[in-house]
Amino acid sequence: xxxxxxxxxGLLTGLIGGIYAGFVADRAVPWLRISSFEGASGYFVFFxxxxxFLGATVVGxxxxxxxxxxxxxxxxRGFGASLLVVGGLITAAGAxxxxxxxxxxxxxxxxxxxxxxxxxxxxxxxxxxxxWEAPYVHLxxxxxxxxxxxxxxxxxxxxxxxxxxxxxxxxxxxxxxxRILSIGRLAPDTLYAELPVPARxxxxxxxxxxxxxxxxxxxxxxxxxxxxxxxxxxxxxxxPRPPPPPPEPGAADRRRDDFAALxxxxxxxxxxxxxxxxxxxxxxxxxxxxxxxRPDFVSAIAARIASVDHEAARDAMYVIGEMRPxxxxxxxxxxxxxxxxxxxxxxxxxxxxxxRDRLYAEAHELAIGVVAASFGLRAAGVDxxxxxxxxxxxxxxxxxAPPHAIADAADRVAAYLAQGLPAK
Numbered sequence: 516x517x518x519x520x521x522x523x524x525g526l527l528t529g530l531i532g533g534i535y536a537g538f539v540a541d542r543a544v545p546w547l548r549i550s551s552f553e554g555a556s557g558y559f560v561f562f563x564x565x566x567x568f569l570g571a572t573v574v575g576x577x578x579x580x581x582x583x584x585x586x587x588x589x590x591x592r593g594f595g596a597s598l599l600v601v602g603g604l605i606t607a608a609g610a611x612x613x614x615x616x617x618x619x620x621x622x623x624x625x626x627x628x629x630x631x632x633x634x635x636x637x638x639x640x641x642x643x644x645x646x647w648e649a650p651y652v653h654l655x656x657x658x659x660x661x662x663x664x665x666x667x668x669x670x671x672x673x674x675x676x677x678x679x680x681x682x683x684x685x686x687x688x689x690x691x692x693x694r695i696l697s698i699g700r701l702a703p704d705t706l707y708a709e710l711p712v713p714a715r716x717x718x719x720x721x722x723x724x725x726x727x728x729x730x731x732x733x734x735x736x737x738x739x740x741x742x743x744x745x746x747x748x749x750x751x752x753x754x755p756r757p758p759p760p761p762p763e764p765g766a767a768d769r770r771r772d773d774f775a776a777l778x779x780x781x782x783x784x785x786x787x788x789x790x791x792x793x794x795x796x797x798x799x800x801x802x803x804x805x806x807x808x809r810p811d812f813v814s815a816i817a818a819r820i821a822s823v824d825h826e827a828a829r830d831a832m833y834v835i836g837e838m839r840p841x842x843x844x845x846x847x848x849x850x851x852x853x854x855x856x857x858x859x860x861x862x863x864x865x866x867x868x869x870x871r872d873r874l875y876a877e878a879h880e881l882a883i884g885v886v887a888a889s890f891g892l893r894a895a896g897v898d899x900x901x902x903x904x905x906x907x908x909x910x911x912x913x914x915x916a917p918p919h920a921i922a923d924a925a926d927r928v929a930a931y932l933a934q935g936l937p938a939k
Contacts, residue, residue, distance in 0.1 A: 518580075520579070520590060521576050521579040521580045521593070522576055524575060524576075524579045524590070524593060524594045524597065525572050525573070525574075525575035525576030525577075525579060525597070526572055526575070527575070527594070528571050528572065528574070528575025528578075528579075528594070528597045528598060528601055529567075529568045529569065529570075529571040529572030529573075529575055530568065530571075531571065531598065531601070532567045532568060532570065532571020532572070532574075532575070532601040532602075532605060533564045533565065533567045533568030533571060534564070534567075535567065535601075535602065535605050536563050536564050536566065536567020536568070536570075536571070536605050537560055537561070537563060537564030537567065539563075539605055539606070539608065539609040539612075540559060540560045540563035540564065540567075541560045542609065543609060543612035543613070544556045544559065544560065545616070546612045546613050546615055546616035547612055547615055547616075548617070548661070567605060570601075570604075571597075571601040571605075574597060574600055574601050574604070575594075575597040575598075575601065578593060578596050578597035578600055579593035579594065579596075579597055580593075582596040582597075617661060617688060617689050618689070618690045619686075619687065619688045619689070619690065620687055620689075620690045620714065620715045620716060622716060622717070622718060622719055622750065622752070623719075623752075625752050625753065626686070626687075626752075626753040627686075627687050627716060627719070627750055627751065627752060627753055628665075628684050628685060628686050628687060628750075628751050628752070628753045628754070629654065629665075629684070629685050629686075629687055629710070629712065629748045629749070629750065629751070630682070630683075630684055630748065630749050630750075630751040631652065631665070631667075631682065631683040631684060631685060631696075631746060631747070631748050632680055632681070632682055632683070632723065632746065632747050632748075633650075633667065633680065633681045633682075633683060633698065633701075633744055633745070633746050634675075634678050634679075634680045634726060634744065634745045634746070634747075635678055635679045635680075635681070635701075635744050636678070636741065636742050636743065636744065637677040637678055637741075638677075639679065639744075640679070641669065641672050641674075641679045642667065642669040642672065642679070642681055642700075642701065643669060644669040644670045648700065649666075649667060649669055649700065650667050650669070650681070650698060650699060650700045650701045651664070651665075651666065651667070651698070651699045651700060652664070652665045652666065652667060652683055652685050652696060652697065652698050652699075653665070653685070653696070653697040653699075654685045654686075654687065654694060654695075654696055654697075654710075655694070655695045655696075655697065656687075656688075656689035656691050656692065656693075656694050656695075657689050657691030657692070657693075658691070660695065661688075661689050661691075662697075663685060663686050663687070663688040663689070664685070665683060665684050665685025665686060666683060666684065666685075667681050667682070667683035668681070668682055668683060668684075669681055684751075684754070686753060687712070687716070687750075690714050690715050691714050692712065692713060692714045693709060694709070694710045694712045695707055695708070695709055695710070696708045696709075696710055696729075696746060696748075698729060698744065698746070701744055704731045705731070706729035706730065706731060706743070706744060707729060707730055707731070708727050708728070708729045708730070708746050709727075710724075710727065710746075710748055711724075712748070712750070716750045718750070719750050719751060719752055720749040720750045720751070721749070722749065723747045723748070723749050724747045724748050724749060725747065726745040726746070726747050727745060727746050727747060728743050728745050729743050729744050729745065729746060730743070767794075767796065770789070770794065770796075770798055771797075771798055773789075774789050774798045774801070774802060782815070783806050783809045783811050783812060783815035784815045784818060784819065786802050786805050786806045786809075787802065787806050787815055787816060787819055787831065787834075788827070789802035790802050790803050790806065790830060790831075790834055791826075791830050792829065792830050792833055803834065813842050813844060813845065816831050816834060816835070816845065817844075817845055817848045819831035820832055820835075820845065820848040820849060820851075820852060820884075821848055821851065821852075825880040825881050826880055828852060828880070828881060828884055829880040829881065829883060829884035829887075830884075831884070832849060832852070832884030832885060832887055832888035833884060833887050833888075835849065835887070835888040835891045835892065836887035836888045836889070836890045836891045837887075837891060838891040838894075839891065839894045840891065840892075840894035840895035840896075841888070841891030841892050841894065841895050842895065843892065843895040843896065843897050845888075845892070846892050846895075846897040846899070849884075849885055849888045849889075849892065849899065849902075850899065850902050852881050852884065852885055853881075853885045853899065853902035853903070853905070853906055854902070854905075855878075855881060856878045856881050856882045856885065856906050856909070856910070856921075857905050857906055857909040859874070859877050859878040859881075860874055860878060860906075860909035860910045860913050861909055863877075863913050865912035865913050865915075870912075870913040870914075870915065871913060871914050871915055873913075874910060874913045874914065874921070875920075875921075878910070878921070879920070879921065882906060882910070882921045882924075882925070883921075883924070885899070885902065885903070885906065885925075886903065886924050886925055886928050889902075889903060889928055889932060890928075893932050898932060899929075899932070900929040900932045900933050901929075903925040903926070903928055903929035903932075904925065904926065904929045906921065906922075906925045907919075907921070907922040907923075907925040907926045907929070908922075910922045910925070
């Protein structure tokens with residue numbers, strides 16, 4: 516194959532090889548336990564992609580020159596052979612990385628733990644169960660000492676023959692020996708114990724191992740066994756994860772439960788508290804039906820219209836606005852809130868920069884409630900047009916530039932009601 520064709524096909528092979536090498540490197544990151552700290556795993560994938568491109572280019576050019584020959588058949592043969600060689604080499608490298616992955620030993624097809632017991636020297640106090648003071652345990656396995664973290668349960672410690680014995684558990688996640696147990700926060704230095712646990716334990720164990728004295732690492736004198744913590748173990752099936760806690764009930768669920776918890780003789784005002792514009796649900800409908808069936812419905816809803824809670828008053832006036840007709844005796848309660856909107860508006864200096872904000876903060880909920888209630892009262896023959904126009908006249912200067920949300924709505928509804936049309 517001519518050099519020019521071989522170089523072109525080699526570069527094409529390099530591009531394909533670089534992409535494939537990057538893909539394999541990305542998959543190999545967890546197998547090789549490459550940390551993502553400060554982008555280490557990303558750099559690894561990037562440089563493996565570059566290395567794959569360079570290596571695949573060289574292999575591609577060489578293979579095309581050796582295998583290919585002149586003509587279309589030779590080009591296809593050389594290019595195919597170069598892809599096969601490059602793909603095989605990268606796949607083999609990925610397989611080697613895969614063989615380095617951590618493999619957890621299984622017994623009966625199930626993952627295993629080491630159940631532990633730690634016996635403290637006589638006279639040593641019970642370990643603290645406070646998380647930042649409680650002792651911890653790690654199991655390091657294999658020549659590279661890859662570790663898994665477990666935990667002690669000081670709250671389950673028991674006192675036997677003057678010694679506190681603390682149960683614990685640590686998962687076995689690596690099929691390699693030797694195994695070193697590291698125990699912290701029991702002494703000024705970390706304590707270690709080598710456990711004769713095989714790389715692949717053949718079976719679960721019912722009985723405990725002999726007690727094994729801990730040490731402070733190599734190069735230190737071994738104190739008498741009775742003066743240092745001792746540990747024993749047995750191979751146990753990994754405990755299943757506890758089920759997740761049930762989800763917290765949502766606002767709708769709590770609302771439904773609160774309504775269901777009302778006694779049959781609950782005051783009508785408490786029932787009307789569930790008639791809220793924020794919730795147009797079955798609770799809303801049921802609460803409204805229950806309240807309207809009560810003989811004191813009118814007085815109860817009048818009390819809510821007069822409430823110092825403007826949102827509660829607004830919701831009560833919304834109910835009035837939806838009734839066809841609304842009880843005419845509620846007109847005075849609604850007119851009182853309309854007069855309050857006028858009073859609030861007139862107490863605000865229209866020249867103040869924040870007049871709109873103050874008006875909306877102090878009177879908006881009442882104003883839209885009055886506007887809504889006017890439809891239901893109109894069906895009962897009560898005209899709130901003068902009250903609406905008074906609200907519009909008082910609010911418009913305080914709302915400054917358009918939109919005049921309160922004034923425009925009040926004027927528009929007052930004009931509609933003045934036509935004598937039936938309330939919508």
